[in-house]
Amino acid sequence: MRIAQIAPLYEPVPPLAYGATERIVHYLTEELVRRGHDVTLFASGDSRTSAALVAGCERGLWRDSSAWDTSCHHVRQLEQVARHAREFDILHFHGEPIHFPLMRSLGCKHVTTMHGLMLAHDHGPLLREFADAPLVAISESQRKPLPEANWVRTIHHGIPADALPFDDAPRGYLLFLGRIMPGKRPDLAIDIARRAQMPLKIAGVVHPGEREYFQKTIKPLLHQNAAFVDYLGEAGGPARSRLLSQASALLLPLEWEEPFGLVAIEAMACGTPVIAFRRGAMTEIIEDNVSGRLVDDIDGAVAAAGQIGSIDRRACRRAFESRFTAARMADDYIELYTSLCGALAPATHDQTRRYAPSLGSPHTRGAHARAR
Structure with missing residues (x-):
């Protein structure tokens, strides 16, 4: 499948330290690439990924002392996504749901994982307005304030089985x-x-x-x-x-x-x-x-x-x-992508097209970004 992963721009993917959402986007992206899917990651330019990277800003906005209005960078990222949306089988969003109007207009297959606390007063009117937007919850508990929202799955997070060391001799703290x-x-x-x-x-x-x-x-x-x-x-x-x-x-x-x-x-x-x-x-x-x-x-x-x-x-x-492994999480998302896409028709994909470099010079696929 041709899959776009759209991360918030606050931290690089993966984050340098704190950043649960960006860490999960990283684990999911890497597992999808490992399984042979064609993945493009829309994230900050200092991200490290095996996927193709489209940079919405030079570095994670919370690490950039020059960045003040983060909404400007996220709106630009949406334009990058919109410009190439039809080249993907599905678009997977992980940030605040500012993309809902755009997705309704484009009519592309998409899904949004809601990573934060659901607030009935704030999210309720929005999710009623966009009742057609498919949503993934990260826990059953997260859904409780808005059970009527268009939850298509609950998918618990997962991390790579070898991401952290096991230790059976704790140090007492x-x-x-x-x-x-x-x-x-x-x-x-x-x-x-x-x-x-x-x-x-x-x-x-x-x-x-x-x-x-x-x-x-x-x-x-x-x-x-x-x-x-x-x-x-x-x-x-x-x-x-x-x-x-x-x-x-x-x-x-x-x-x-x-x-x-x-x-x-x-x-x-x-x-x-x-x-x-x-x-x-x-x-x-x-x-x-x-x-x-x-x-x-x-x-x-x-x-x-x-x-x-x-x-x-x-x-x-x-x-x-x-x-709670990344492999199980990827299984769940792939099953969901397939369900949402139905009988997949090939996405419009001109192999000769390339994204214009968004900032600085293009890099290569792998440890750094590449301009696609």
Whole structure:
């Protein structure tokens, strides 16, 4: 199949550190290419992919100090998609749903994975207006605020089976890994670790809109509990992998209805159990006493931390392998693409046409971008 993957432009694909959506787009794209599909990735120019890359901006917008109005770059990306839309069998969108009017006008086969929290007041009118737009949910929980939307599938995220190292000898610390924001409650992670008398490592990005929360709420707690809390800032690459694989448990004391929680399956891939509040998608991801513990409050989390050694880390890894690999995710999406396309007719595809280089000089297919 000829497949277009359209990623948001905030981070490169894959992201340097934080960026769950871009990470999933990367894993899906690479698996589709590996299986022989003709994939084009619309993403930032600093992305690394085996697919053909069409750059909507020079670098991830959150990494570009010159970028102020991110909507300008996303509108430009839509024009790039529109110009070549009929060359693909299906267009798969992963960003905010600003493409709905364009897709209705073009009449191309398309699908949108909704990666964020669904808000009835905001998304409801939009999805009623575009009731014909096919949507993928990343969890059953995500669908609950808008069950009437045109959900065509629920497809859980997956990561490559060899993406992270398994470790059956944890180093005795608890881990909070993720965006530092009120809904994820890093302050509760500190309280849980203090009461459980276990060291805590915190690694996470602080986005501009959450800097005041970090300065006023989290930073004082870090100073007060410096004896057992180690704040590492944003972690990526091998450092992130080591943090996950060597932790005794990952803490997710969620206050919001987490749409998925990619870090949970990353921990499971390492054999690291997850202690999570019974919120959002956690009830779909965590198998109680197998891949972690589902708890209702701080007391439950403290008790779970004290008993976390009873969970078999190899069984935790097997739970990941059975449900959350990139291969399984790709199977689900390919099945969906085929269903949406029906009896596929060849896309209009002039092999002699090439995309004009969007920024700078063209690169080659592979580790860098290529202008197609």
